Amino acid sequence: QETKTVMLEDSDAQKHWAMSDEVTSNQDVHRKFGEFTYLKGGSIIRMMEGILTEPVLRQGLRNYLKAFMFESTTEDDLFFYLEEAGVAAGTWESPSGLSF
DSSP, X not given: OHHHHHHHHHTOTTTOOOTTSOOOSHHXXXXXXXXXXXXXXXXXXXXXXXXXXXXXXXXXXXXXXXXXXXXXXXXXXXXXXXXXXXHHHTSSOOOTTOOO
């Protein structure tokens, strides 16, 4: 139920902004980093867990954290390691021609 509520709110750009949008006021900070951001993050993690399974999600996160310890990353870095773990475990299909 929480995931549905978050996704419905996600469609209203007046309540939040994309993380890449420029911040010019305190209100902008709240829209980017307010309660909604954390609720959405939890919902996305639950969806990934449902697709990959908990053990595979944990393995992908471990590999990602180990690879980027004390470094900056992007969401593409995270998704690479989650996909890699999913393909290795057979819970995610690798796009043809892509190897890890």
